[in-house]
Amino acid sequence: xxxxxxxxxxxxxxxxxxxxxxxxxxxxxxxxxxxxxxxxxxxxxxxxxxxxxxxxxxxxxxxxxxxxxxxxxxxxxxxxxxxxxxxxxxxxxxxxxxxxxxxxxxxxxxxxxxxxxxxxxxxxxxxxxxxxxxxxxxxxxxxxxxxxxxxxxxxxxxxxxxxxxxxxxxxxxxxxxxxxxxxxxxxxxxxxxxxxxxxxxxxxxxxxxxxxxxxxxxxxxxxxxxxxxxxxxxxxxxxxxxxxxxxxxxxxxxxxxxxxxxxxxxxxxxxxxxxxxxxxxxxxxxxxxxxxxxxxxxxxxxxxxxxxxxxxxxxxxxxxxxxxxxxxxxxxx
Amino acid sequence: xxxxxxxxxxxxxxxxxxxxxxxxxxxxxxxxxxxxxxxxxxxxxxxxxxxxxxxxxxxxxxxxxxxxxxxxxxxxxxxxxxxxxxxxxxxxxxxxxxxxxxxxxxxxxxxxxxxxxxxxxxxxxxxxxxxxxxxxxxxxxxxxxxxxxxxxxxxxxxxxxxxxxxxxxxxxxxxxxxxxxxxxxxxxxxxxxxxxxxxxxxxxxxxxxxxxxxxxxxxxxxxxxxxxxxxxxxxxxxxxxxxxxxxxxxxxxxxxxxxxxxxxxxxxxxxxxxxxxxxxxxxxxxxx
Numbered sequence: 118x119x120x121x122x123x124x125x126x127x128x129x130x131x132x133x134x135x136x137x138x139x140x141x142x143x144x145x146x147x148x149x150x151x152x153x154x155x156x157x158x159x160x161x162x163x164x165x166x167x168x169x170x171x172x173x174x175x176x177x178x179x180x181x182x183x184x185x186x187x188x189x190x191x192x193x194x195x196x197x198x199x200x201x202x203x204x205x206x207x208x209x210x211x212x213x214x215x216x217x218x219x220x221x222x223x224x225x226x227x228x229x230x231x232x233x234x235x236x237x238x239x240x241x242x243x244x245x246x247x248x249x250x251x252x253x254x255x256x257x258x259x260x261x262x263x264x265x266x267x268x269x270x271x272x273x274x275x276x277x278x279x280x281x282x283x284x285x286x287x288x289x290x291x292x293x294x295x296x297x298x299x300x301x302x303x304x305x306x307x308x309x310x311x312x313x314x315x316x317x318x319x320x321x322x323x324x325x326x327x328x329x330x331x332x333x334x335x336x337x338x339x340x341x342x343x344x345x346x347x348x349x350x351x352x353x354x355x356x357x358x359x360x361x362x363x364x365x366x367x368x369x370x371x372x373x374x375x376x377x378x379x380x381x382x383x384x385x386x387x388x389x390x391x392x393x394x395x396x397x398x399x400x401x402x403x404x405x406x407x408x409x410x411x412x413x414x415x416x417x418x419x420x421x422x423x424x425x426x427x428x429x430x431x432x433x434x435x436x437x438x439x440x441x442x443x444x445x446x447x448x449x450x
Numbered sequence: 451x452x453x454x455x456x457x458x459x460x461x462x463x464x465x466x467x468x469x470x471x472x473x474x475x476x477x478x479x480x481x482x483x484x485x486x487x488x489x490x491x492x493x494x495x496x497x498x499x500x501x502x503x504x505x506x507x508x509x510x511x512x513x514x515x516x517x518x519x520x521x522x523x524x525x526x527x528x529x530x531x532x533x534x535x536x537x538x539x540x541x542x543x544x545x546x547x548x549x550x551x552x553x554x555x556x557x558x559x560x561x562x563x564x565x566x567x568x569x570x571x572x573x574x575x576x577x578x579x580x581x582x583x584x585x586x587x588x589x590x591x592x593x594x595x596x597x598x599x600x601x602x603x604x605x606x607x608x609x610x611x612x613x614x615x616x617x618x619x620x621x622x623x624x625x626x627x628x629x630x631x632x633x634x635x636x637x638x639x640x641x642x643x644x645x646x647x648x649x650x651x652x653x654x655x656x657x658x659x660x661x662x663x664x665x666x667x668x669x670x671x672x673x674x675x676x677x678x679x680x681x682x683x684x685x686x687x688x689x690x691x692x693x694x695x696x697x698x699x700x701x702x703x704x705x706x707x708x709x710x711x712x713x714x715x716x717x718x719x720x721x722x723x724x725x726x727x728x729x730x731x732x733x734x735x736x737x738x
Contacts, residue, residue, distance in 0.1 A: 415557025
């Protein structure tokens with residue numbers, strides 16, 4: 118794709134979403150907006166998986182751990198300081214640091230893809246086990262009891278930085294979440310046009326060759342992993358403040374597989390695809406939930422299976438293929 | 451003294467459980483190179499077959515040792531024919547597809563039998579060592595695991611079937627050229643692996659309780675044991691289990707079961723960092 122095409126796409130996507138963002142509160146009732154906010158939060162989480170796995174080619178099957186660390190950091194710091202600003206900062210710092218340490222072990226050990234998948238999965242399970250067992254007075258961080266299986270309730274909502282008294286309402290929360298998604302998306306797109314992004318994509322295609330050209334793939338993969346963790350952490354903090362509640366289920370395998378499905382359905386290697394897939398599939402799952410006809414787990418599994426078997430490239434690339442083929446067909450006539 | 455005996459017994463029990471829950475992966479991953487993330491759900495199906503057939507009045511030992519492996523092996527054949535066979539050689543895709551199968555099975559079983567724990571009464575009684583009660587059933591579990599492990603090894607070491615499987619996995623084209631039906635070998639190997647998972651689920655069922663997501667507890671540890679074990683799958687899981695289980699048991703004894711689990715997983719990550727090819731990394735692939 119040419120540079121101009123890239124730019125048009127980014128500007129188009131961001132512009133259209135900006136309009137949707139501004140107009141949405143006028144067209145949706147409060148509950149609809151509230152519901153849609155969490156879809157966008159999870160779309161942001163899916164974006165981290167899309168970047169790490171789709172763009173960077175790192176088989177991370179445990180992005181939920183960064184989401185969860187971000188959520189718990191938000192919960193603990195916001196309650197402790199009484200100001201959600203610290204919580205949001207913490208939800209970037211802690212997942213980032215943890216990803217750097219874990220990523221060091223993974224990438225500097227030159228561990229192969231399958232091991233990366235299993236290790237990331239195992240570590241997020243470790244968090245699930247730990248937080249599930251963290252009930253009782255012995256388990257408190259900064260004076261905030263972790264609450265074990267039941268999690269931490271009554272989290273403060275987002276507030277204007279430095280002013281804990283003025284908390285954000287439903288539509289303000291919507292604007293914050295939506296503009297964060299757009300900002301992260303635009304930043305990632307911009308990054309992909311720079312040298313760093315090009316090296317990251319090149320490593321996905323052929324790590325050895327990139328190494329031969331004098332780049333250190335380990336460093337770039339580590340950086341990709343950390344950036345993905347920052348995004349997931351931010352999404353985690355929004356998730357916690359949205360529901361006012363956090364529990365160990367954020368670390369569960371279902372949480373990780375959910376975003377894997379969105380990326381797979383939306384298309385590996387694209388960023389818009391997973392975002393759209395995340396929103397569409399969540400609407401589908403919640404619709405199925407209200408119908409009580411299909412179990413959401415069952416639905417998620419079916420979608421995953423169908424896509425791996427029938428459309429392994431995902432929706433966006435499949436549609437693009439059709440489009441180019443149609444265009445070529447017309448050119449030949 | 452009694453405490454020491456109990457810890458020793460728990461270590462053996464831990465090794466037994468780990469070996470039992472890992473053998474299926476030793477076959478499916480070790481031989482076939484398929485990451486079966488539905489492993490835990492195969493076990494769950496085994497456990498449900500035991501619960502279902504005993505509730506119909508079948509003897510529990512027949513249910514555990516015959517019905518559970520058989521049912522899951524048949525389900526394995528269906529899954530291999532409809533899904534897995536399209537994905538050989540695409541290791542990440544098999545991982546994703548079997549994850550889909552896993553969710554599908556959890557969803558189906560939840561819809562059919564509900565999302566609550568079904569208890570099974572433990573057969574046999576118990577005896578006591580000092581203040582601790584130990585059930586004979588956990589002794590039986592250890593025995594069953596080691597018999598099954600030895601049986602699996604013997605099948606691959608001494609039988610014609612074992613030789614054909616290993617040959618086919620090593621050089622599929624050559625095996626096909628010699629007149630071996632490749633598809634049949636794949637499906638039979640997968641069925642064997644699935645059957646072992648069914649057996650594991652059946653044996654665990656009276657101890658762990660039967661519920662749709664019961665497999666999740668075992669799957670990560672089983673994978674870690676297989677990966678740490680390395681290319682010689684059967685020896686590998688035996689050594690890996692013997693290393694990991696004691697750490698977990700001692701950790702549980704000194705602090706809590708969570709500390710034990712975390713110690714196990716930490717040791718596993720360090721081991722993978724130190725020996726990325728696994729403990730038997732220098733052995734040729736498909737040795738036993």
